[in-house]
Amino acid sequence: MNSILRVRRLYLPLLFFWLLSGSYTALAQAVGAVQGRVSEANGQALPGVSVVLHGTALGAAAQADGSFQIDGVPAGTYTVEARFVGYETQRQTVVVAEGQTATVALVLAASAAQLNEVIVSASRRAETISETPVSVTVLGPKEIAVQTAITPGNIAAVLGNAVPGLGLNNNQTGNFGQTLRGRNVLVLVDGIPQSTPLRAGSRDIRTIDPAVIERIEVIKGATSIYGNGADGGLINYITKKPVPGKSFGGQTTLGMNSGLTGLSGNTLGYRASQQFYGKRRAFDYVVSGSYDQTGVFKDARGEVISPEYGLGETKAYNGFAKLGYDLSPKDRVEGMYNYFSSRQNSDYVLRPGKYGQAPAIGVRGERLGVDEGTRYNHNAYLTYRGEQRLPLRTSVDLTAYWQDFRTIYGVDRTFFEGGGQSEILSTKRGLRLNLNTPVLTGERFNADITYGLDVLQDRTSQSLVDGRVWAPEMNMRNLAPYAQLRSELFTNVVLKAGARLENIRVGVDDFQTLRTQRGTTYEGGDQVRGGTLSYNTAVYNAGLRYTRYRWLNPFVSYSESFSLFELGRTLRTASVGTKKVTSIAELETKPVIVRNYEAGLNSQLGPVNLGAVYYISRSDLGANLVQVDGVLVPQRLPERVWGYELTLDYAALPNLSLGGSYAWVEGKSDRNDNGSFNDAVDVYLNSTRITPPKATGYVRYTPIERLSLNLNYMRSGRRERFQPLASPTATALYASGEGPIKPFDLFNFSAAYKATESINVGFGVENLFNKSYYSTLAQFYGNNSEYTRGNGARLNLRVGVSF
Template identity: 25%
Template sequence: MHTPLIKFPLYLAILTVSNQLLAEEQSPTDTQLDKQVITATRTVEGLASLPYTVQIIGQDEIAQQATPGQELGSILGQLVPSLGAGDNSVSNYYQSLRGRGVLVLIDGVAQRSNRGVSRQLSTISPSSIERIEVISGATAIYGAGATGGVINLITKKASEDGLNFHTEIGMTTSTEDLDSDNHTYTLVQDIAGKFDKFDFLAGISLEQRGNYVDSNGDQIATDPNQLARDNTDTLDLILNAGYQISDTSKIRAGIQYFDEEMDTDSAADFGTPSQAYLGLPQGVIGKAGDYKPQPIDGLDLNQQPATNRQSFTVDFSEENFFGQSLIAQASYRKQDLYFYPYLGAPLYIQTDWNNAASLLGQGASTSEALFGSSTAGSTITQSRIETTTLDFKIALDSQFDIAGKKLGLTYGFDYIQDTGNQTSTEYNYNEYLASGQTTLNETGTVVDAGPETDTTTQAAFLQAQFAPIDALTLRAGIRYEMIRAEVDDYVSGDDVLNAAFYNSQLEDPTLQALAGQNGMTPNQFLEYVTGIEATALQGIGADRYIKYSDTVATREGGKKTFDDTLFNVGAVYDIDQTQQVYLSFGQGFSVPDITRLLRNVSIFTDNADAKPVLESKNIDAIKTNSWDLGWRGQFDSIEVSAATFFNSSDKSIYFNPTTGEAELLNQEEEIWGFEGLINAYLTDTINTGATYSYTRGKTRGDEGGWVSLPAERVAPQKITAHLGYQMPGIFNMRLQALHLSDYKEANREGNSATMVPFVGYTTFDLLTSFELLKGRLAVSIRNLANKEYQHLYNQVRGYPSTGVSSDLPAQGRTLSMNYSIDY
């Protein structure tokens, strides 16, 4: 049970704040075509000149959505049309942008690493963000990884002269169970100063989340897969400081420390042991009928799941560097990530050899004796990922006059050094099972979960912009990128764990005696017995996991280089002063997670031939081509945009839902869709708006035909809508809806056991705020109708890759209160 981080009595504090209201003028025209963005071309430019689908989310909109406990992925899923909906987890893996991966930046620094862990949107608190810029569509301007687009999170900076403070305190509770164990508490404190040439902002955000509760008032079980953010403690510290060196030059430094760790007494539920599975938890092999995971009290785990990120960034700008503008940036980032201990392959048959010998002596058949004396066993391991990234970028911007027309050139160089490794700590499986899945004691064995990988990226780029006439802006660019990957020698963790178990069996004197009676060596006899058992377990699909080996091989590491030249071109045409059309083509480039691809390499996948590890799997870069045709306009009090898109790639990553292995396939992928957005201010007090996105995709199947991509790749059709009412300076209200449609295309065309259909849902939120004599009070209700549903991830991954453990409901209705004040 949590000890509240925030001991101040929140109920009393919020309800006794003065209800005297003050007026504050609000403008209904927050979105203009000339808003400035900094992500699309590496320089500061107006939205009106960009041939991309661009969305800017301001601080007021972020603050309105950022109720206590609400994570950034869900906020963006509500506001960005073509981004998948959030799921209140630490991972944004299932949030594709136009069916592809998204590159997340913080203050222009790419948060990617050579370990593709999708926690970028959960390693910064919404309270630390001043503005969000979203560019949809493949782009190589920021390097590898942006095959679906870019999300740039811009942190808060000092904006007003003198010393200023901002304080927030808030709480969220389930309306279905008001117990304090289900509360979330938030405390935010910012201090900002601006004095002559120097400015700074220091901020701290503390958040403590309790249990998540479903629409029936029941606690939601711990999620060991994506890791929901229930029962976590979060600390986010930021420090931004800038100094104006001269009229044309400035230096800025930023530090962030983010730490989040689960603190729960509830163990994850993989299913109760089942006789049909020889004593394995029901969810290890496949989904167990209508079994629903339950919270299991009494978790004993020293290292609970955690995310720790430390970063330091320095920016230098000079507006007159030999007649050019110069921007240079250096950054260092370190991450340390822990996951929940996880059951997985290899599986074993644990045999009581004395009992087997007794049954054989009584005339039982070999099969009867073995299965009458055996139970299934598994491994349970906890993954840890450590990454270190050094990033340096430099860009110069030049302006030339050609016959009275301006030609802009932006060019520069990027250098990134990235190191990543993953290990797995083994826990005692028998103790874990005997305790009812609650006790996790380390065995002392730590194995590699893929080889350690170092990557060095070097890239040079050139972007040009030219306006031949006032109404037309042309843009084109080229980028050459080279990524060198160096992989260490690798000893497969599967091999180590498999050999350790079977070598312990070989030492059993009764097994040795039985082997002699059958004219075999202990190794031959155990391999023979394992084969019998695996064959007998074909009916439940366990045979693929149960294989005999007492061998541990070292696979030689190596080096591999990936490089490509990438192009982009686009045009923006002003129909008139209120609307534009644009067309663009861009190429993206990504290198898959090498460590992840090689994790499951073992003596079995190599067919006993331990070749160099880089030769064990298909490893290559993926190139994406993206086309974007759009229209946008600002008509008095109406903002509207629409775009159609198409992207294709020559390869695809496939995650086997049965074995959990990742593979790079030389199969084409094509994704297409449409997105639109409208915001309208009907009167001075009433506003409304909606977004729409439709994405579909297909890939080449094994037999050459096209097969639809599953829902985890191409987000289901999404519609959002809102209706707002504001009394300037007094009251603000927003009623919003999010609808996801059913998605069954992949289920119709693929294996119904692995291509699970997605069942859509609709949720409503009510967000309100009141301007007080001092400060602001926000009261919000999420899932207003208390809808019972499951997030996309919990539906499509619930069977059979992770068994019952991910088959979890979404949160029911919650009530949030948040008080903030600037002084």
């Protein structure tokens, strides 16, 4: 009954907006149209550009010749706006008379300013960053190309090097410790969730090959727009679309990579990818396949890097297809499928090092168990989009999606009784209904509302490959209505406010806990009664952005997120502290509700772009992983995380640009729950959550039109917040996540040369100066087995042929 009342409360505003929009429509029956053409300064057409009437839901996409037409426009005065990634947003005022067609010509200029980027992930509708009151980082095709020239196939490294506030990749198959603003991140592929928050396995960032990614949108701070798991924000991989103007085209890319220290035959790796794309009449397509094989990875001193969860000696496969059909200029159906697999088959085994003194390395030996890695990750969707196809000029987007994921971890001969090798299985099926209705259209006040319903079933479990159950299957059903109002006031202030109602049921069958090591003994094998866990929670967001001046573009925002993070870890131990339970009803399974406050600004001063943001996020209950008797368990204490990010981009010359960023974050747990976070008993969150300060810098230089040179710098700072174990063991000096992190600096370099119109070649060097260093993960783990050095200098070569 309470759920029904909450749904009613959420949709009462929608009814009001529909009535208001209906009244407006009744007063504006006289309609006309807007037509025109979008081009570059040299007259070349720009197909695919989004052309909208500013502040309304009316719009169209430019055709192959750059032309567009928007029908059904009520008589009045409008601002026509053309938005396209990598170009300045262009606006013109038009007057639409009854029964007449207004004509405009829109000329777009190229721009490197991030404020002009068009994003969809922040609120499920196209909008520029300059109008969005949240922190956003967008990696477009050029930046992805620069970064993948250095670390091909490893999208986690690309993100870690390029996104302020996101932790560095640790040269492993997983992304444990690679948090966003000190909290967990929700990863998406075209809006399909990849993360497994019910049993977080830290394998969600590296789940797709970069070759099929068009752009990456990173929304920072707690957000609920896509549901469970976005405590620190979300990462949305947006896959490629056809190249405009071609009925059949493609690109073939071949590459080779190798370490430059201890060079030998087994250090060589190879990469190949093939893409076909085109558009013929109303049908368009992209089809792609890639294969990536790495050789043995070595550190700066020529030692083989530990193979445990490493990226050396792995084979990765990716298959991708996206098909679309335009039923009419305003109706489109589209389907996508992507398959990704990465598994390691190494000839080396771990030889533990000595923490703080000597690295863990790989030595030749026979590995036990089955190959470690992601066996498969299937993603698919089918969507229908209709512009203004419902009453009140409402646009609709209806998407059904599916994800099926299996990843396998390494063998542990001592933790599980009798040894074992665990795996996570997760299957998601979902349906998303997204509607957008204009409620006010005018020169001074514009408003529209985006609203709809998310339906999701998520089945996640963790077992051993021999069939023993570790974390029982959790069958989650989520029904979530949501609404997001966007309003432009006096053409200079953008207001956004919204709500999402989470109605979640998680079913768990009766199960028996697995016998695992706890301290010096084994425990487990207990019977636990299952049941259904229910959650009904409303989460809210609100923000303001001032858009009048490019040199002063500030925003403030408040947002909340909902997460059942690490429910599986709680179930598999079936205990509260040291007390065992007999039913899941006795466990601490409350959700993590994060409240995020931030204020920031962007400033474009001629060739200089500046950005700054400060944030605080709080949660009454966290899920920080702490080590108890050698086992990581969630710590359910109040948390506060705070930090800031600074960015600078400077186009010094037409062929020279440079810039950088700095990000700092800290966090604490309130152990006596008095809200101060500064008492003697309060503790810092460990480094599995809080990353050390990170600074980046870059120089992009194009000495001639066909040649581009790129130098990137990255510094990982210091974080030393914890004391050694009171009783150090033979294998560990610090509790997991509490080892001191010392700073290190790295340089990467890449170059690309367009030999002909169809042939391009390039190379990249990771760790240009062959720096010997230990990754942040190797340092914060605090034990001998994980104390591994990072990659020494590595060379990546590639050649691409397009047609």
